Amino acid sequence: EVQLVESGGGLVQPGGSLRLSCASSGFTFSSYEMNWVRQAPGKGLEWISYISSSGDNIYYADSVKGRFTISRDSAKNSLYLQMNSLRPEDTAVYYCARGGVGATFDAFDIWGQGTMVTVSS
Amino acid sequence: QSVLTQPPSASGTPGQRVTISCSGGNSNIGSNYVYWYQQLPGTAPKLLIYRNTQRPSGVPDRFSGSKSGTSASLAISGLRSEDEADYYCATWDGSLSGWVFGGGTKLTVL
Numbered sequence: 001e002v003q004l005v006e007s008g009g010g011l012v013q014p015g016g017s018l019r020l021s022c023a024s025s026g027f028t029f030s031s032y033e034m035n036w037v038r039q040a041p042g043k044g045l046e047w048i049s050y051i052s053s054s055g056d057n058i059y060y061a062d063s064v065k066g067r068f069t070i071s072r073d074s075a076k077n078s079l080y081l082q083m084n085s086l087r088p089e090d091t092a093v094y095y096c097a098r099g100g101v102g103a104t105f106d107a108f109d110i111w112g113q114g115t116m117v118t119v120s121s
Numbered sequence: 122q123s124v125l126t127q128p129p130s131a132s133g134t135p136g137q138r139v140t141i142s143c144s145g146g147n148s149n150i151g152s153n154y155v156y157w158y159q160q161l162p163g164t165a166p167k168l169l170i171y172r173n174t175q176r177p178s179g180v181p182d183r184f185s186g187s188k189s190g191t192s193a194s195l196a197i198s199g200l201r202s203e204d205e206a207d208y209y210c211a212t213w214d215g216s217l218s219g220w221v222f223g224g225g226t227k228l229t230v231l
Contacts (some may be wrong), residue, residue, distance in 0.1 A: 035220065037166075037222075044123070044207075044209065044222060044223075044224050044225040045158070045160075045166060045209050045211075045222045045225070046222065047211075047219060047220035047221065047222060050219070050220065059218050059219050060219070061219055062217075095165055095166070097166075105153075105213045105220075106154075106171070106172075107156050107168050107171035107172070107177075108156070108158070108166070108168060108211075109168045109171070109177065111165040111166055111167070112165065113165055114165055
């Protein structure tokens with residue numbers, strides 16, 4: 001079964017750091033571009049970061065640029081999001097989502113169940 | 122304020138046809154594919170339409186997508202109670218170098 005499972009969410013103080021992980025299974029992880037998308041409580045979806053299959057192409061939303069870092073480890077079939085200098089407005093459910101093959105900027109066809117990040121003192 | 126504009130709400134009765142619009146600009150919808158996602162309450166989003174008009178396997182043909190210029194639409198025919206969900210359009214924006222989502226449309230089946 002093709003699956004993505006996020007972990008690493010939790011409660012963190014403003015200014016703190018957190019590292020999210022997304023474990024993949026059931027497909028050739030190294031062939032696919034990956035994304036992180038978040039959803040604040042009661043709000044819509046917000047794309048925050050993209051990484052190509054090779055890891056050579058990386059993009060961030062302006063809201064997280066300079067604070068968040070996306071990475072991937074094909075040996076572990078995993079995607080990561082290092083979040084630093086966290087703010088209350090970063091409070092959201094964070095989803096990892098599979099994109100297309102290579103660097104095609106294609107559909108998010110597989111989504112994880114999400115992990116909740118709460119930034120509060 | 123989302124780059125892509127969707128109506129915040131839509132509604133219909135069972136069996137009816139409803140459409141949800143998504144308006145953007147030349148750097149996003151005007152030059153890239155549009156995708157639609159369905160999010161049922163309390164669940165992760167699910168891909169509904171890809172590359173403007175294509176349905177993934179398992180998505181009923183009651184759902185259809187279209188695109189013209191800098192706008193796109195999702196149509197749902199034969200509305201059913203289980204279609205009650207939030208719907209989001211999305212596309213790549215070349216000027217922003219990132220994906221953009223619409224603000225979402227909450228569909229209510231009366």
